[in-house]
Structures are given as structure tokens and as C-alpha cells.
Amino acid sequence: MNFERDSARAVGDKKLQSALINVTDRFRAARKRASDETPGWDDLRGRAREIKKHTIAHLDEYLLELERNVRKAGGRVHWARDAEEARNIIIDIARRNGVKSVVKSKSMATEEIGLNDGLEAAGIRAVETDLGEYIIQLAGEHPSHIIAPAIHKTRHDISELFAEKLGVPYMSEPQELTKVARERLRGEFLGAGMGVSGANFGVAETGTIVIVENEGNARLTTTVPPIHVALMGIEKLLPRFGDLSLFLPLLVRSATGQKTSTYISLITGPRRDADKDGPREFHLVLLDNGRSGILADRETRESLYCIRCGACLNNCPVYRKVGGHSYGWVYSGPIGTIINPQLMGIDRAPELPFASSLCGACRDVCPVKIDFPKVLLELRSKVVTRKEKTGQAAAIMEALSFRFWRAVVTHRRIYELALRLSRHAQRPWKRGGVLRSLPYPFSRWTDERDFPAVSETPFRERWRKIDRKGGPR
Ligand code: SF4
Numbered sequence: 001m002n003f004e005r006d007s008a009r010a011v012g013d014k015k016l017q018s019a020l021i022n023v024t025d026r027f028r029a030a031r032k033r034a035s036d037e038t039p040g041w042d043d044l045r046g047r048a049r050e051i052k053k054h055t056i057a058h059l060d061e062y063l064l065e066l067e068r069n070v071r072k073a074g075g076r077v078h079w080a081r082d083a084e085e086a087r088n089i090i091i092d093i094a095r096r097n098g099v100k101s102v103v104k105s106k107s108m109a110t111e112e113i114g115l116n117d118g119l120e121a122a123g124i125r126a127v128e129t130d131l132g133e134y135i136i137q138l139a140g141e142h143p144s145h146i147i148a149p150a151i152h153k154t155r156h157d158i159s160e161l162f163a164e165k166l167g168v169p170y171m172s173e174p175q176e177l178t179k180v181a182r183e184r185l186r187g188e189f190l191g192a193g194m195g196v197s198g199a200n201f202g203v204a205e206t207g208t209i210v211i212v213e214n215e216g217n218a219r220l221t222t223t224v225p226p227i228h229v230a231l232m233g234i235e236k237l238l239p240r241f242g243d244l245s246l247f248l249p250l251l252v253r254s255a256t257g258q259k260t261s262t263y264i265s266l267i268t269g270p271r272r273d274a275d276k277d278g279p280r281e282f283h284l285v286l287l288d289n290g291r292s293g294i295l296a297d298r299e300t301r302e303s304l305y306c307i308r309c310g311a312c313l314n315n316c317p318v319y320r321k322v323g324g325h326s327y328g329w330v331y332s333g334p335i336g337t338i339i340n341p342q343l344m345g346i347d348r349a350p351e352l353p354f355a356s357s358l359c360g361a362c363r364d365v366c367p368v369k370i371d372f373p374k375v376l377l378e379l380r381s382k383v384v385t386r387k388e389k390t391g392q393a394a395a396i397m398e399a400l401s402f403r404f405w406r407a408v409v410t411h412r413r414i415y416e417l418a419l420r421l422s423r424h425a426q427r428p429w430k431r432g433g434v435l436r437s438l439p440y441p442f443s444r445w446t447d448e449r450d451f452p453a454v455s456e457t458p459f460r461e462r463w464r465k466i467d468r469k470g471g472p473r
Pocket residue numbers: 146254305306307308309310311312313334335362365366367368369370
């Protein structure tokens with residue numbers, strides 16, 4: 001992972017820039033319209049936050065309740081400590097049932113555990129069936145947005161990709177491209193021995209898994225093959241079935257601005273005797289993979305409230321410039337900046353908590369009101385403390401600079417002396433009220449933008465003069 005390098009490359013990519021602005025602008029406008037039209041939107045967000053806070057604080061109890069109720073409905077529950085264990089559980093289920101091909105609906109958790117590569121290494125074919133995921137699987141890439149995985153691709157890119165990988169003529173109309181994908185995928189659904197999905201929510205009270213989508217591919221994935229495996233992060237829980245009446249509108253309106261999504265599947269166990277269709281086996285894999293560690297940290301625990309709507313990405317001035325691939329892993333945008341370092345280990349993603357202007361646009365749109373600036377500052381502090389402990393020169397210099405700064409600004413006489421000295425010292429670089437081309441290390445600032453010069457008559461001096469003349473106090 002190299003956020004600085006990859007984001008610089010993304011900013012220089014004109015095609016990516018226009019794709020990012022087009023799509024995120026559309027999502028932003030739709031979310032704004034939907035939230036404006038929903039009475040008491042802010043109160044609903046507050047209630048959702050309280051429910052998630054309560055659920056995460058009692059996660060152990062609700063997970064056991066979920067397990068009991070899934071079993072009661074005839075499903076099987078598996079616990080996966082990490083990505084490898086989760087992959088092995090799913091591969092084992094496939095092998096025991098002689099499965100040769102798997103259809104998948106969109107799931108960030110399966111991306112997180114690298115399931116496709118794991119299945120392929122085990123000799124099992126995995127086919128993504130969400131259109132965006134299908135496109136990026138053909139391209140050999142990873143998703144660049146939580147709900148719009150191929151946001152970085154233009155219509156022209158997709159036409160070329162289909163022509164190259166599927167051997168179809170170049171076609172420019174989205175309807176034609178969708179038709180090609182649909183025809184290919186129908187056969188995959190019918191031939192698959194197993195369907196793998198994620199889960200938007202798991203309801204402890206009833207053992208129900210909830211999947212929200214617009215294409216119908218998740219419903220086919222979970223009903224056509226004889227086995228359905230759902231992979232769910234342990235934080236995706238809701239205590240009661242009735243909570244869905246709050247969370248479903250919040251999720252859908254924050255994500256796409258729709259009043260409701262086209263398909264909402266509520267899955268409680270496998271097919272019953274009287275059912276006409278549905279899988280004969282239902283497995284729920286509960287994934288930890290670092291989440292317990294987040295749960296243990298009271299300062300950053302609220303990262304687990306996320307319901308993966310993607311609104312924070314669409315509204316983040318950084319994501320809108322650098323796109324999803326710059327974040328180097330599955331989750332991108334503001335949620336990626338807080339969750340990736342915690343799931344991967346902060347040493348593997350130390351740049352991400354700094355990939356934010358702390359403007360708070362993400363917090364303002366988040367349906368569960370995650371306080372991003374607070375969590376980001378906490379993570380930044382951890383990164384800096386670690387660097388200091390390991391004796392990294394830049395971190396030590398930064399700490400010394402801030403100590404020096406504190407000493408100056410908390411002592412009036414020293415502060416005034418520093419201002420006087422700066423006024424003289426800045427003269428070789430001062431042009432029209434700003435400083436340009438300062439020497440290293442200040443050049444790291446002035447290479448990109450001007451630095452305001454210290455005023456020739458600082459505010460304190462002006463104030464004292466006004467004061468002496470009997471001006472405002
Ligand atoms: S952090 Fe909030 S806004 Fe971002 S994806 Fe999660 S729920 Fe949505």
C-alpha cells in the first residue's frame with residue numbers, strides 16, 4: 001500500500017477524475033433529495049446510532065442469540081477468527097458437496113477475505129453476478145466503491161473489456177452491455193453448485209439474514225443453487241426484526257437515494273418442506289478478522305456501527321479526487337481510512353488516518369453518525385506514538401516541533417520575540433504578502449502553495465495602539 005503514490009497517480013488521470021465526479025455527484029444529489037424528503041431524518045440517524053451503540057456494546061449476547069435462532073430455523077453457523085479460517089470453512093463446505101462452481105453476489109466481506117482467489121486455488125470456479133463486480137472480475141481488479149464497484153470505469157472501458165474478454169462486438173449502449181452480462185450469468189446461476197452472499201444485516205431475534213440489492217442477482221444466488229453460504233462480519237447485527245423498519249430506509253436512502261431498493265431478501269434458514277424453491281442447506285459464516293480488536297477499543301469502537309451505505313465516500317473531498325484504489329484495500333473513502341488500519345493492523349496502513357482534511361463531511365452524512373474526525377485523530381495519535389517509540393526520525397522531529405511550538409505560543413514574551421525574528425528572517429522569500437520557495441523542510445509546503453507571511457504589524461501591536469487611544473476593548 002502506498003497512498004501517496006497511488007493518489008498522486010489518480011489525481012493525474014483525467015478519465016478517472018471525470019468518472020468519479022459524475023457518479024459521486026449523482027449519488028450525492030439523490031441522497032440529499034431523499035433525506036430532505038424524509039421527516040425527522042436527523043432524529044432517525046440519532047436513533048440508529050443508539051441502536052448500533054447498544055448492539056455493539058452487547059455483541060456477545062446478540063451473536064449467541066443469532067446463532068441459536070439460525071440453528072432453530074435449520075441453518076448452520078460457523079465462526080471464523082480470521083480471513084484464512086473463513087476461506088477454509090467455505091471451501092470445505094464446497095468440497096464436501098462436490099461443488100465445482102460458485103456464483104457470488106456482491107459482498108465486501110468476501111473481498112476482505114480474498115475468497116475468489118482462495119476458491120480458485122482450491123480448483124473451484126467463482127463468478128461474480130453483480131454487474132459492477134462482474135466487470136471488475138473480468139478486468140482483474142478490485143472494487144473502488146462500496147456500492148458501485150466499477151465506478152472508475154467509463155462505458156467505453158466496459159465495452160472494450162467485454163469485446164476483449166467475452167468476444168462480443170464493441171457496443172456502446174449500457175442496455176446492450178447489460179443484456180450480454182445477463183445472458184452469460186443466467187447459465188452460471190443454473191450450473192452453480194453453491195451460492196455465496198454477504199449480508200447487510202443479521203437479525204438476532206429471528207436468525208434472519210437481510211440482503212439489499214437492485215439487480216436481482218443476490219436473490220438468484222441465494223435461491224437457485226442447492227447450497228447458500230452467507231458471510232457476515234460480526235458487527236452487522238441488529239437486535240430485533242422491528243429495527244429493520246429504521247435501518248432499511250436509512251441504508252437505501254443514504255446509498256442511492258431510492259425510497260426502497262428493488263429487492264430486499266429476508267432469509268431465515270434453508271428451504272422448508274412446503275417451499276417451492278430455495279437452497280437445501282443454509283450456512284452462516286460469522287467473520288471476526290480484527291473486529292474484536294476494534295470492539296475492545298472504546299475510542300474507535302464506533303467504527304463498527306457502519307452499515308456500508310457508501311455516503312461518506314460520495315461526500316468526501318479526498319475520495320472524490322483519489323478514487324477507491326488509492327486506499328490499497330477493500331474499503332475506501334472515509335470508512336476505509338478508519339477501518340482498514342484497524343482491521344489490517346495500523347503498521348500496514350499508517351498513511352490512511354492522514355488521508356482526510358477532517359472537514360467532517362463524512363460525519364454529516366453518515367446514517368449512524370460515526371464521528372470520523374474524532375476516530376481519525378485517535379488513530380493518528382496511535383500512528384505517531386508508534387513511530388516515536390520505534391525511533392523514526394520524522395516522527396521525533398514532528399514531536400519536537402510541536403513541543404517547541406507549544407513553548408512559544410504559551411509564553412507571551414517568547415511569542416512576541418519569535419514574531420519579531422520571523423518578520424526579519426522571512427524577508428528574502430517574501431513577495432506581496434506571501435512566502436514562496438522556502439528552503440527544506442518548509443519547501444514541502446511552498447512547493448505546492450504559498451505560505452502567508454508574518455504581518456509587519458502583528459495584531460497584538462495594532463491592538464495595543466487602539467487600546468492606548470481608548471478604542472474598543
Ligand atoms: S461510515 Fe457511515 S456513511 Fe460511511 S459507509 Fe458506513 S454507514 Fe455509510
